Amino acid sequence: MSRGGYLTSMVGGVLALVFAMLMLLTGFWWAVGGDLVRFFEERGDRVGSMWKLLGRYHGVADFQKEDLGEYVTEYKAALENTTSEDLEALADKYDSAAFRDMAAIVAKLEALRVRLIVGTVMSVLAAVAALIGAQVAKVRLKAGAITILCASVLTLAFSLLAGSVLPMAAASLLLLIGSLVLLSGGGARREPDPGWEEE
Amino acid sequence: MLRRAGFICGYAGGILALIFSLLMLYTVPAGIVDSVVQQIGSELENEHIMAMGEMFSSNGWPSLSRGAFEDFASRVAENSSLRVKDSVFNQAAQFLYRTELNLAVSAALILISIVAAFVAFFGSLAFYRRPMAAGAMMLVSALVLLMSAIYTGTAMPTALACLLLAAGGIISFMPEKTPMPSHAGVRPYTPPDFPEDDDFAPTRMNRQREAPTGKIRVHVRRDDHID
Numbered sequence: 001m002s003r004g005g006y007l008t009s010m011v012g013g014v015l016a017l018v019f020a021m022l023m024l025l026t027g028f029w030w031a032v033g034g035d036l037v038r039f040f041e042e043r044g045d046r047v048g049s050m051w052k053l054l055g056r057y058h059g060v061a062d063f064q065k066e067d068l069g070e071y072v073t074e075y076k077a078a079l080e081n082t083t084s085e086d087l088e089a090l091a092d093k094y095d096s097a098a099f100r101d102m103a104a105i106v107a108k109l110e111a112l113r114v115r116l117i118v119g120t121v122m123s124v125l126a127a128v129a130a131l132i133g134a135q136v137a138k139v140r141l142k143a144g145a146i147t148i149l150c151a152s153v154l155t156l157a158f159s160l161l162a163g164s165v166l167p168m169a170a171a172s173l174l175l176l177i178g179s180l181v182l183l184s185g186g187g188a189r190r191e192p193d194p195g196w197e198e199e
Numbered sequence: 200m201l202r203r204a205g206f207i208c209g210y211a212g213g214i215l216a217l218i219f220s221l222l223m224l225y226t227v228p229a230g231i232v233d234s235v236v237q238q239i240g241s242e243l244e245n246e247h248i249m250a251m252g253e254m255f256s257s258n259g260w261p262s263l264s265r266g267a268f269e270d271f272a273s274r275v276a277e278n279s280s281l282r283v284k285d286s287v288f289n290q291a292a293q294f295l296y297r298t299e300l301n302l303a304v305s306a307a308l309i310l311i312s313i314v315a316a317f318v319a320f321f322g323s324l325a326f327y328r329r330p331m332a333a334g335a336m337m338l339v340s341a342l343v344l345l346m347s348a349i350y351t352g353t354a355m356p357t358a359l360a361c362l363l364l365a366a367g368g369i370i371s372f373m374p375e376k377t378p379m380p381s382h383a384g385v386r387p388y389t390p391p392d393f394p395e396d397d398d399f400a401p402t403r404m405n406r407q408r409e410a411p412t413g414k415i416r417v418h419v420r421r422d423d424h425i426d
Contacts, residue, residue, distance in 0.1 A: 014320070017214070021221035068248065072240035128214055135210065 005181030006134060009148050012174030013130040016155045019167045020123035027116045027164035028109075035105050039098075046098040053099075054082065057090055084110055112163060119162025126154035130175050137182050145182035152176040201370060206326040209337050209367025213320030215360035216344055219353070220312040227305050227351045235298055243294065246283045250291040253279050263303060268296040308347040312357075315340040315347075319364050326371055334371030337364045 019026070040047075052062065058078035060071065087103035090096065130151035137144025152175030159168035239248070250272075257275045261267035272292030276285040322336025341364035348357035 010324075014217070017217055018221065021218060022224070024225060068243060068245050069240040072236055076236060124218065128218075131210075131214055 002181050002185030005145075005178050005185055006137060007178075008174050008181060009130065009134040009137070009178030012152070012171050012176075012178055013127055013134055013148075016127035016130055016151070016168065016171035016175060017124065019159075019171050020120060020127050020155065023120040023123060023159065023162050023164050023168070024116060026167060027112065027119070027162045030164050030166075031112050031116075032105050032108050035101075035108070039101050039105065043098040043101065046096075050096075050098055050102070053090060053094065054078065054086075057086065058082070082106070116162045119158040119164075123155050123158040123162070123168065126151045126158065127171075130155070134178070141182060141185075145179045148175050148182065149179035152179060201373065202327070202375070205367050205370025205373075206323065207367075208363045208370065209319075209323030209326055209333070212337070212341070212360050212363030212365075212367055213316070213323040216316035216319050216340065216357070216364060217313075219348070219357045219360050220309070220316040220344065222356070223309045223312055223348075223351060223353055226353050227309055230352055231298075231301060231305060238294070243291075244287075246281075246287050247291045247294070249281055250275075250279075250283055250288045251295065253281060254288070254291065254295070263296075263299055265293075265296055268292040305351055308351055312344055312347045315343040316360075319344070323364075323367060326367070330371040334368040336368075337371070338368035341365045341368065 055062070055075055055078060058074075058081070060074045060078050084103045084107035087099050087106055091099035091103055130148050133144045133147030133151060135144070136147060152172045155168055155175065156165070156172040159165045159172075254272065254275050257271075257278075259271065259274075261271040269289060269292060272288040273285065276288040279288070319337050319340035322333045322340065325333040325336070341361040344357055344364075345354070345361045348354045348361075
């Protein structure tokens with residue numbers, strides 16, 4: 001078995017696993033990171049009033065008037081139940097550009113959520129398959145190399161699905177190179193029989 | 200067979216340790232935020248929150264020590280226009296100190312867990328070549344992972360990885376099957392090594408001359424004299 005192919009596959013597999021586990025963060029950041037930074041730069045001073053209006057929209061009493069424990073519980077539930085439609089409704093009600101921007105960000109996240117979770121889980125599984133394939137290649141060269149090749153394609157495809165292709169592309173490339181090296185090394189001629197054997 | 204099982208346990212444990220230690224990047228901060236929100240609801244009053252707001256808007260955030268936070272709280276209380284007691288500022292500062300300390304310790308533990316998971320994974324790869332070193336790497340990493348998982352409240356999934364790593368580590372310390380003693384009377388023939396022949400590759404004919412088709416058996420007495 002080619003040692004270079006094995007090492008490249010192992011490094012690619014470990015990187016693929018790490019990047020797949022970080023994909024929730026990177027996918028989130030690629031999708032809405034820039035929008036969030038721009039929002040807080042341009043409308044950071046509106047967050048306090050938005051907080052208050054969002055609470056009123058969900059029927060949560062204002063901060064100073066009620067018990068803090070009840071306020072925290074109710075506001076937590078209100079935040080969990082807030083959708084982009086709620087924020088759009090608030091934007092229309094108060095004619096607020098800040099609510100409209102936040103609604104656009106939340107809508108993007110809602111559209112991405114399922115793809116991000118599915119892409120992350122499948123990428124982790126593909127990375128684990130690549131790591132298993134690298135070990136299988138020690139005893140079944142072709143089977144292991146094909147597993148790694150499939151894993152490289154799958155990690156790239158699922159990272160595309162999750163919208164976070166940039167770090168994963170490096171790992172997929174390493175897996176691809178490793179599998180091709182293993183496949184090309186598989187046809188190498190064996191050492192000729194020395195003519196004697198140990199008893 | 201047992202060694203292969205040990206390698207498989209260690210390798211699977213290493214992969215799971217990597218997955219669960221990286222998963223801590225999400226579960227631990229989420230758990231901290233949840234517990235802080237619960238503590239705010241149960242332990243603090245409205246005036247503590249206002250005092251905290253005053254402290255957040257003040258300059259000169261303190262370093263991570265109890266005394267520095269107390270000094271900071273008294274400094275903010277002196278310049279504050281809020282009608283709250285100094286002790287409220289002090290309690291708010293204590294809460295912030297505890298939260299920041301918890302964050303710092305959790306961040307360090309996550310980092311240590313990720314490093315331990317990598318050590319365990321690479322240890323499992325060295326299972327056949329350096330069984331003792333691999334076993335030590337896997338056992339120590341399993342222990343470190345378990346401790347940090349218990350502290351951060353994520354022990355349940357990590358325990359499986361630790362169990363597999365511990366199994367792999369223990370198997371690597373088991374002695375290999377004792378090799379069969381060689382027969383006293385028969386030793387396989389080894390062709391003589393002539394250094395002057397090293398410069399050219401032996402031809403097939405040469406090799407056949409050195410080692411004929413039939414096996415040569417040389418009889419050896421126990422004191423290694425060839426008959």
